[in-house]
Amino acid sequence: MRLPDQGRTPEELFATMRERKRADADWRGGRTFSLVYPASPEIDEVLTEANLLYLFENALNPARFPSLKQMEDEVVSMTASVLRAPDGAGGSMTSGGTESILMAVKTARDEAGVDSPSLVAPISAHPAFAKAAHYLGIELRQARLDADLRCDVEHALSLVDGSTVLMVGSAPGYPHGVIDPIEELAAAAAERGIAFHTDACLGGFLLPFMERLGHEVPAWDLRVPGVTSISADVHKYGYATKGASVIVHRDRHRLEHQGFLYDAWPGGRYGSRALAGARAASPIAAAWAVMTHLGWEGYRAQVSRILDTVARVREAIGSIDGLHLWGDPVASVLAFGSDSHDIFAVGDVMDDLGWHLDRQSGPDALHMMISPAHDAVVSGFTDDLRRAVEAATVSRGREARYS
Numbered sequence: 001m002r003l004p005d006q007g008r009t010p011e012e013l014f015a016t017m018r019e020r021k022r023a024d025a026d027w028r029g030g031r032t033f034s035l036v037y038p039a040s041p042e043i044d045e046v047l048t049e050a051n052l053l054y055l056f057e058n059a060l061n062p063a064r065f066p067s068l069k070q071m072e073d074e075v076v077s078m079t080a081s082v083l084r085a086p087d088g089a090g091g092s093m094t095s096g097g098t099e100s101i102l103m104a105v106k107t108a109r110d111e112a113g114v115d116s117p118s119l120v121a122p123i124s125a126h127p128a129f130a131k132a133a134h135y136l137g138i139e140l141r142q143a144r145l146d147a148d149l150r151c152d153v154e155h156a157l158s159l160v161d162g163s164t165v166l167m168v169g170s171a172p173g174y175p176h177g178v179i180d181p182i183e184e185l186a187a188a189a190a191e192r193g194i195a196f197h198t199d200a201c202l203g204g205f206l207l208p209f210m211e212r213l214g215h216e217v218p219a220w221d222l223r224v225p226g227v228t229s230i231s232a233d234v235h236k237y238g239y240a241t242k243g244a245s246v247i248v249h250r251d252r253h254r255l256e257h258q259g260f261l262y263d264a265w266p267g268g269r270y271g272s273r274a275l276a277g278a279r280a281a282s283p284i285a286a287a288w289a290v291m292t293h294l295g296w297e298g299y300r301a302q303v304s305r306i307l308d309t310v311a312r313v314r315e316a317i318g319s320i321d322g323l324h325l326w327g328d329p330v331a332s333v334l335a336f337g338s339d340s341h342d343i344f345a346v347g348d349v350m351d352d353l354g355w356h357l358d359r360q361s362g363p364d365a366l367h368m369m370i371s372p373a374h375d376a377v378v379s380g381f382t383d384d385l386r387r388a389v390e391a392a393t394v395s396r397g398r399e400a401r402y403s
Protein backbone atom coordinates (compact mmCIF):
# COMPACT_ATOMS: atom_id res chain seq x y z
CA MET A 1 0.00 0.00 0.00
CA ARG A 2 1.20 3.52 -0.80
CA LEU A 3 0.25 6.53 1.25
CA PRO A 4 -2.95 7.75 -0.45
CA ASP A 5 -2.77 11.11 -2.27
CA GLN A 6 -6.11 12.13 -0.88
CA GLY A 7 -6.96 11.05 2.66
CA ARG A 8 -10.08 9.01 3.32
CA THR A 9 -12.96 10.07 5.51
CA PRO A 10 -13.20 8.56 8.98
CA GLU A 11 -16.37 6.71 7.87
CA GLU A 12 -14.55 5.07 4.98
CA LEU A 13 -11.42 4.11 6.84
CA PHE A 14 -13.25 2.76 9.87
CA ALA A 15 -15.46 0.70 7.58
CA THR A 16 -12.28 -0.83 6.13
CA MET A 17 -10.87 -1.51 9.58
CA ARG A 18 -14.08 -3.14 10.80
CA GLU A 19 -14.28 -5.28 7.70
CA ARG A 20 -10.66 -6.46 8.05
CA LYS A 21 -11.10 -7.11 11.74
CA ARG A 22 -13.71 -9.77 11.02
CA ALA A 23 -10.90 -12.17 10.12
CA ASP A 24 -9.28 -11.71 13.57
CA ALA A 25 -9.54 -14.10 16.51
CA ASP A 26 -12.94 -14.01 18.25
CA TRP A 27 -11.54 -13.56 21.76
CA ARG A 28 -14.74 -11.99 23.05
CA GLY A 29 -16.55 -15.20 22.23
CA GLY A 30 -14.12 -17.12 24.48
CA ARG A 31 -12.90 -19.31 21.61
CA THR A 32 -9.22 -18.47 21.90
CA PHE A 33 -6.95 -19.43 24.79
CA SER A 34 -3.98 -17.11 24.55
CA LEU A 35 -3.02 -13.51 23.76
CA VAL A 36 -6.12 -11.79 25.22
CA TYR A 37 -7.39 -12.26 28.79
CA PRO A 38 -11.09 -11.36 28.77
CA ALA A 39 -12.63 -10.78 32.19
CA SER A 40 -15.81 -8.68 32.17
CA PRO A 41 -17.58 -5.87 30.25
CA GLU A 42 -17.32 -3.70 33.37
CA ILE A 43 -13.53 -4.07 33.45
CA ASP A 44 -13.39 -3.35 29.70
CA GLU A 45 -15.23 -0.06 30.30
CA VAL A 46 -12.75 1.01 32.98
CA LEU A 47 -9.89 0.19 30.63
CA THR A 48 -11.44 2.04 27.72
CA GLU A 49 -11.93 5.23 29.71
CA ALA A 50 -8.45 5.10 31.28
CA ASN A 51 -6.85 4.63 27.86
CA LEU A 52 -8.81 7.52 26.34
CA LEU A 53 -7.86 9.83 29.19
CA TYR A 54 -4.13 9.31 28.48
CA LEU A 55 -4.08 8.60 24.77
CA PHE A 56 -1.85 11.53 23.82
CA GLU A 57 0.63 11.90 26.69
CA ASN A 58 4.24 10.71 26.77
CA ALA A 59 5.71 8.91 29.77
CA LEU A 60 9.33 9.69 28.79
CA ASN A 61 9.69 12.72 31.03
CA PRO A 62 7.77 12.29 34.29
CA ALA A 63 8.41 15.90 35.34
CA ARG A 64 6.04 17.08 32.60
CA PHE A 65 3.22 14.75 33.60
CA PRO A 66 3.31 14.30 37.39
CA SER A 67 0.03 12.37 37.34
CA LEU A 68 1.71 9.69 35.21
CA LYS A 69 4.71 9.49 37.51
CA GLN A 70 2.38 9.08 40.48
CA MET A 71 0.36 6.34 38.77
CA GLU A 72 3.50 4.50 37.72
CA ASP A 73 4.93 4.69 41.25
CA GLU A 74 1.64 3.43 42.65
CA VAL A 75 1.36 0.56 40.15
CA VAL A 76 4.89 -0.49 41.11
CA SER A 77 4.25 -0.27 44.86
CA MET A 78 0.88 -2.03 44.61
CA THR A 79 2.54 -4.81 42.59
CA ALA A 80 5.44 -4.98 45.04
CA SER A 81 3.00 -5.49 47.90
CA VAL A 82 1.21 -8.25 45.98
CA LEU A 83 4.63 -9.89 45.40
CA ARG A 84 5.39 -9.55 49.14
CA ALA A 85 8.35 -7.26 48.64
CA PRO A 86 10.17 -6.21 51.84
CA ASP A 87 10.89 -2.58 52.78
CA GLY A 88 13.60 -1.20 50.55
CA ALA A 89 12.28 -2.81 47.38
CA GLY A 90 11.92 -0.84 44.16
CA GLY A 91 10.97 -1.30 40.56
CA SER A 92 9.54 0.17 37.42
CA MET A 93 6.88 -0.33 34.80
CA THR A 94 7.80 -1.67 31.38
CA SER A 95 5.95 -2.33 28.15
CA GLY A 96 5.57 -6.05 28.79
CA GLY A 97 7.02 -9.24 30.17
CA THR A 98 9.78 -9.35 27.59
CA GLU A 99 11.02 -5.90 28.57
CA SER A 100 10.77 -6.67 32.30
CA ILE A 101 12.88 -9.77 31.70
CA LEU A 102 15.35 -7.86 29.55
CA MET A 103 15.74 -5.34 32.39
CA ALA A 104 16.19 -8.12 34.97
CA VAL A 105 18.94 -9.67 32.86
CA LYS A 106 20.64 -6.30 32.22
CA THR A 107 20.53 -5.48 35.94
CA ALA A 108 22.15 -8.79 36.84
CA ARG A 109 24.77 -8.43 34.12
CA ASP A 110 25.79 -4.89 35.09
CA GLU A 111 25.70 -5.63 38.81
CA ALA A 112 27.99 -8.66 38.43
CA GLY A 113 30.30 -7.01 35.90
CA VAL A 114 32.05 -10.24 34.87
CA ASP A 115 33.65 -10.97 31.50
CA SER A 116 31.71 -13.32 29.18
CA PRO A 117 28.61 -13.57 31.40
CA SER A 118 26.18 -16.50 31.31
CA LEU A 119 22.65 -17.09 32.58
CA VAL A 120 21.06 -20.40 33.58
CA ALA A 121 17.37 -20.99 32.92
CA PRO A 122 15.18 -24.08 32.51
CA ILE A 123 14.38 -24.99 28.90
CA SER A 124 10.74 -24.14 29.68
CA ALA A 125 11.64 -20.51 30.44
CA HIS A 126 10.04 -17.91 28.17
CA PRO A 127 11.92 -17.03 24.93
CA ALA A 128 12.35 -13.53 26.41
CA PHE A 129 15.38 -14.86 28.33
CA ALA A 130 16.97 -16.12 25.11
CA LYS A 131 16.18 -12.78 23.48
CA ALA A 132 17.69 -10.86 26.41
CA ALA A 133 20.80 -13.07 26.34
CA HIS A 134 21.11 -12.48 22.59
CA TYR A 135 20.68 -8.70 22.85
CA LEU A 136 22.93 -8.30 25.89
CA GLY A 137 25.82 -10.54 24.86
CA ILE A 138 25.18 -13.23 27.45
CA GLU A 139 25.47 -16.98 27.00
CA LEU A 140 22.19 -18.80 27.68
CA ARG A 141 22.59 -22.20 29.38
CA GLN A 142 19.42 -24.27 29.40
CA ALA A 143 18.64 -26.71 32.20
CA ARG A 144 16.61 -29.88 31.65
CA LEU A 145 13.22 -30.48 33.22
CA ASP A 146 12.47 -33.19 35.76
CA ALA A 147 9.69 -35.78 35.36
CA ASP A 148 7.15 -33.19 36.57
CA LEU A 149 8.33 -30.72 33.89
CA ARG A 150 9.91 -28.47 36.54
CA CYS A 151 13.49 -27.23 36.35
CA ASP A 152 15.94 -30.02 37.20
CA VAL A 153 17.86 -28.28 40.01
CA GLU A 154 20.88 -30.56 39.88
CA HIS A 155 21.30 -30.08 36.17
CA ALA A 156 20.82 -26.32 36.50
CA LEU A 157 23.55 -26.18 39.15
CA SER A 158 25.91 -28.20 36.96
CA LEU A 159 25.66 -25.35 34.41
CA VAL A 160 26.57 -22.63 36.91
CA ASP A 161 30.16 -21.36 37.11
CA GLY A 162 32.07 -18.14 37.77
CA SER A 163 30.61 -16.53 34.64
CA THR A 164 27.00 -16.97 35.76
CA VAL A 165 25.28 -13.68 36.57
CA LEU A 166 21.67 -14.88 36.85
CA MET A 167 19.59 -17.97 37.57
CA VAL A 168 15.95 -18.15 36.60
CA GLY A 169 12.75 -19.99 37.49
CA SER A 170 9.14 -19.49 36.36
CA ALA A 171 6.01 -19.22 38.51
CA PRO A 172 4.42 -20.71 36.54
CA GLY A 173 6.09 -21.39 33.18
CA TYR A 174 4.16 -20.69 30.01
CA PRO A 175 4.38 -24.15 28.36
CA HIS A 176 3.02 -26.39 31.14
CA GLY A 177 1.79 -24.07 33.87
CA VAL A 178 3.99 -25.61 36.57
CA ILE A 179 6.09 -23.73 39.12
CA ASP A 180 9.84 -24.41 39.14
CA PRO A 181 11.49 -25.29 42.50
CA ILE A 182 12.04 -21.60 43.29
CA GLU A 183 13.12 -22.10 46.93
CA GLU A 184 15.86 -24.56 46.04
CA LEU A 185 17.05 -22.62 43.00
CA ALA A 186 17.07 -19.25 44.79
CA ALA A 187 18.89 -20.68 47.83
CA ALA A 188 21.52 -22.22 45.57
CA ALA A 189 21.92 -18.92 43.71
CA ALA A 190 22.25 -16.95 46.97
CA GLU A 191 24.87 -19.39 48.28
CA ARG A 192 26.93 -18.66 45.18
CA GLY A 193 26.32 -14.90 45.27
CA ILE A 194 24.31 -15.00 42.04
CA ALA A 195 21.11 -13.03 41.33
CA PHE A 196 17.87 -15.00 40.95
CA HIS A 197 14.84 -13.93 38.93
CA THR A 198 11.36 -15.39 39.38
CA ASP A 199 9.45 -14.99 36.13
CA ALA A 200 5.90 -14.40 37.37
CA CYS A 201 4.76 -12.67 34.19
CA LEU A 202 1.86 -15.14 34.19
CA GLY A 203 1.51 -15.88 37.88
CA GLY A 204 2.12 -12.51 39.49
CA PHE A 205 -1.55 -11.57 39.37
CA LEU A 206 -2.89 -15.11 39.95
CA LEU A 207 -0.91 -16.89 42.62
CA PRO A 208 -1.26 -14.28 45.41
CA PHE A 209 -5.04 -14.38 45.07
CA MET A 210 -5.11 -18.18 44.90
CA GLU A 211 -3.28 -18.19 48.18
CA ARG A 212 -5.92 -15.82 49.63
CA LEU A 213 -8.55 -18.30 48.46
CA GLY A 214 -6.86 -20.96 50.60
CA HIS A 215 -4.99 -22.88 47.87
CA GLU A 216 -1.55 -24.30 48.53
CA VAL A 217 0.95 -22.57 46.27
CA PRO A 218 4.64 -23.55 46.26
CA ALA A 219 6.78 -20.60 47.42
CA TRP A 220 7.87 -18.28 44.62
CA ASP A 221 7.63 -14.61 45.67
CA LEU A 222 9.88 -12.17 47.53
CA ARG A 223 9.29 -14.01 50.80
CA VAL A 224 11.70 -16.60 49.39
CA PRO A 225 15.29 -15.80 50.43
CA GLY A 226 17.56 -15.38 47.43
CA VAL A 227 14.92 -14.11 44.99
CA THR A 228 16.38 -10.78 43.85
CA SER A 229 13.81 -9.73 41.22
CA ILE A 230 10.37 -10.67 39.88
CA SER A 231 8.52 -9.81 36.67
CA ALA A 232 4.70 -9.64 36.73
CA ASP A 233 2.55 -8.66 33.76
CA VAL A 234 -0.38 -6.38 34.48
CA HIS A 235 -1.45 -6.93 30.86
CA LYS A 236 -1.98 -10.65 31.43
CA TYR A 237 -3.92 -11.69 34.54
CA GLY A 238 -3.90 -8.10 35.84
CA TYR A 239 -6.37 -7.54 32.92
CA ALA A 240 -4.81 -4.24 31.77
CA THR A 241 -4.74 -3.54 28.03
CA LYS A 242 -1.40 -4.35 26.41
CA GLY A 243 1.79 -2.54 27.26
CA ALA A 244 1.92 -2.94 31.04
CA SER A 245 4.31 -5.06 33.10
CA VAL A 246 6.26 -4.50 36.31
CA ILE A 247 9.74 -5.47 37.42
CA VAL A 248 10.36 -5.43 41.17
CA HIS A 249 13.81 -5.68 42.76
CA ARG A 250 14.19 -6.80 46.36
CA ASP A 251 16.72 -3.99 46.79
CA ARG A 252 15.87 -0.69 45.09
CA HIS A 253 19.56 0.14 44.71
CA ARG A 254 19.66 -2.44 41.91
CA LEU A 255 17.70 0.08 39.80
CA GLU A 256 21.02 1.87 39.25
CA HIS A 257 22.11 -1.11 37.18
CA GLN A 258 18.78 -1.24 35.36
CA GLY A 259 18.96 2.39 34.28
CA PHE A 260 20.79 4.14 31.47
CA LEU A 261 22.18 7.66 31.96
CA TYR A 262 23.67 9.81 29.23
CA ASP A 263 24.70 13.43 28.92
CA ALA A 264 27.26 13.55 26.08
CA TRP A 265 24.94 15.29 23.63
CA PRO A 266 23.54 18.81 23.38
CA GLY A 267 20.08 17.86 24.67
CA GLY A 268 20.88 17.59 28.36
CA ARG A 269 20.90 14.73 30.86
CA TYR A 270 18.95 11.75 29.56
CA GLY A 271 17.96 8.98 31.97
CA SER A 272 15.79 5.93 31.35
CA ARG A 273 14.91 2.66 33.05
CA ALA A 274 13.26 1.20 29.98
CA LEU A 275 14.26 0.02 26.54
CA ALA A 276 11.99 2.57 24.89
CA GLY A 277 12.52 6.33 24.84
CA ALA A 278 9.10 7.86 24.32
CA ARG A 279 6.68 5.66 26.18
CA ALA A 280 2.93 5.33 25.81
CA ALA A 281 1.07 6.80 28.77
CA SER A 282 -2.17 4.90 28.34
CA PRO A 283 -0.84 1.50 29.56
CA ILE A 284 0.22 3.15 32.82
CA ALA A 285 -3.23 4.69 33.19
CA ALA A 286 -4.96 1.42 32.28
CA ALA A 287 -2.86 -0.57 34.75
CA TRP A 288 -3.50 1.91 37.54
CA ALA A 289 -7.22 2.05 36.79
CA VAL A 290 -7.81 -1.71 36.66
CA MET A 291 -5.68 -2.44 39.73
CA THR A 292 -7.36 0.17 41.89
CA HIS A 293 -10.78 -0.84 40.50
CA LEU A 294 -10.34 -4.52 41.35
CA GLY A 295 -8.22 -4.52 44.50
CA TRP A 296 -7.56 -7.76 46.38
CA GLU A 297 -11.25 -8.67 46.47
CA GLY A 298 -11.81 -8.05 42.77
CA TYR A 299 -8.79 -10.10 41.71
CA ARG A 300 -9.78 -12.86 44.09
CA ALA A 301 -13.24 -13.02 42.49
CA GLN A 302 -11.74 -13.26 38.98
CA VAL A 303 -9.27 -15.96 40.08
CA SER A 304 -12.13 -17.88 41.61
CA ARG A 305 -13.97 -17.86 38.26
CA ILE A 306 -10.80 -19.08 36.53
CA LEU A 307 -10.25 -21.91 39.01
CA ASP A 308 -13.84 -23.15 38.62
CA THR A 309 -13.37 -23.33 34.85
CA VAL A 310 -9.96 -25.00 35.23
CA ALA A 311 -11.49 -27.65 37.50
CA ARG A 312 -14.15 -28.41 34.90
CA VAL A 313 -11.65 -28.63 32.04
CA ARG A 314 -9.32 -30.84 34.10
CA GLU A 315 -12.23 -33.10 34.98
CA ALA A 316 -13.14 -33.39 31.29
CA ILE A 317 -9.56 -34.16 30.28
CA GLY A 318 -9.35 -36.76 33.05
CA SER A 319 -12.59 -38.42 31.97
CA ILE A 320 -11.91 -38.58 28.21
CA ASP A 321 -10.17 -41.83 27.25
CA GLY A 322 -6.79 -41.16 25.73
CA LEU A 323 -6.24 -37.62 27.05
CA HIS A 324 -3.96 -36.65 29.88
CA LEU A 325 -2.53 -33.47 31.37
CA TRP A 326 1.21 -32.84 31.26
CA GLY A 327 2.57 -32.18 34.76
CA ASP A 328 0.42 -30.85 37.57
CA PRO A 329 -0.36 -27.28 36.56
CA VAL A 330 -0.87 -24.93 39.48
CA ALA A 331 -3.31 -22.38 38.09
CA SER A 332 -4.79 -21.39 34.74
CA VAL A 333 -2.38 -22.80 32.18
CA LEU A 334 -2.90 -26.35 30.97
CA ALA A 335 -1.08 -28.51 28.44
CA PHE A 336 -2.61 -31.85 27.52
CA GLY A 337 -1.51 -34.72 25.32
CA SER A 338 -2.52 -38.23 24.38
CA ASP A 339 -1.00 -41.73 24.39
CA SER A 340 -3.58 -43.14 21.99
CA HIS A 341 -4.34 -40.28 19.61
CA ASP A 342 -2.43 -37.79 17.51
CA ILE A 343 -3.06 -34.80 19.77
CA PHE A 344 -2.58 -32.39 16.86
CA ALA A 345 -5.36 -34.17 14.96
CA VAL A 346 -7.56 -33.49 18.00
CA GLY A 347 -6.46 -29.85 17.70
CA ASP A 348 -7.44 -29.83 14.00
CA VAL A 349 -10.97 -31.05 14.79
CA MET A 350 -11.22 -28.44 17.54
CA ASP A 351 -10.18 -25.81 14.97
CA ASP A 352 -12.97 -27.04 12.69
CA LEU A 353 -15.38 -26.70 15.62
CA GLY A 354 -14.22 -23.10 16.11
CA TRP A 355 -11.94 -23.51 19.17
CA HIS A 356 -8.38 -22.32 18.77
CA LEU A 357 -5.82 -24.15 20.89
CA ASP A 358 -2.11 -23.54 20.52
CA ARG A 359 0.15 -26.49 19.67
CA GLN A 360 3.33 -27.33 21.60
CA SER A 361 6.07 -29.86 21.12
CA GLY A 362 8.47 -31.65 23.48
CA PRO A 363 6.11 -33.07 24.80
CA ASP A 364 3.41 -32.79 22.12
CA ALA A 365 0.46 -30.93 23.59
CA LEU A 366 -2.48 -28.64 23.09
CA HIS A 367 -2.15 -25.56 25.25
CA MET A 368 -4.80 -23.49 27.05
CA MET A 369 -4.71 -20.32 29.10
CA ILE A 370 -8.01 -19.95 30.91
CA SER A 371 -9.41 -16.46 31.47
CA PRO A 372 -12.35 -15.44 33.66
CA ALA A 373 -14.70 -15.06 30.66
CA HIS A 374 -14.17 -18.70 29.65
CA ASP A 375 -16.68 -19.69 32.33
CA ALA A 376 -19.44 -18.86 29.84
CA VAL A 377 -18.25 -21.41 27.25
CA VAL A 378 -16.73 -24.25 29.28
CA SER A 379 -19.53 -26.79 28.87
CA GLY A 380 -19.62 -26.33 25.09
CA PHE A 381 -15.86 -26.64 25.08
CA THR A 382 -15.74 -29.89 27.03
CA ASP A 383 -18.52 -31.43 24.88
CA ASP A 384 -16.63 -30.52 21.73
CA LEU A 385 -13.34 -31.82 23.14
CA ARG A 386 -14.99 -35.19 23.74
CA ARG A 387 -16.32 -35.16 20.18
CA ALA A 388 -12.94 -34.10 18.78
CA VAL A 389 -11.12 -37.02 20.41
CA GLU A 390 -13.65 -39.46 18.92
CA ALA A 391 -13.37 -37.90 15.46
CA ALA A 392 -9.61 -37.32 15.36
CA THR A 393 -7.62 -39.25 12.72
CA VAL A 394 -4.40 -37.85 11.29
CA SER A 395 -3.09 -34.35 11.87
CA ARG A 396 -2.89 -31.84 9.04
CA GLY A 397 0.58 -30.99 10.28
CA ARG A 398 0.03 -27.46 11.55
CA GLU A 399 3.24 -26.57 13.29
CA ALA A 400 3.65 -25.56 16.94
CA ARG A 401 4.17 -21.82 17.02
CA TYR A 402 3.80 -19.08 19.57
CA SER A 403 4.12 -16.02 17.38
Ligand SMILES: *Cc1c(COP(=O)(O)O)cnc(C)c1O
Binds near residue numbers: 098099
Ligand atom coordinates in the same frame (compact mmCIF):
# COMPACT_ATOMS: atom_id res chain seq x y z
C1 LIG B 1 3.95 -13.86 28.43
C2 LIG B 1 5.12 -14.29 29.20
C3 LIG B 1 6.33 -13.59 29.13
C4 LIG B 1 6.57 -12.47 28.15
O1 LIG B 1 5.66 -11.47 28.24
P1 LIG B 1 5.25 -10.50 27.04
O2 LIG B 1 4.34 -9.57 27.72
O3 LIG B 1 4.60 -11.34 25.98
O4 LIG B 1 6.48 -9.85 26.53
C5 LIG B 1 7.36 -14.02 29.93
N1 LIG B 1 7.22 -15.06 30.76
C6 LIG B 1 6.06 -15.77 30.85
C7 LIG B 1 5.97 -16.92 31.81
C8 LIG B 1 4.99 -15.41 30.07
O5 LIG B 1 3.85 -16.11 30.13
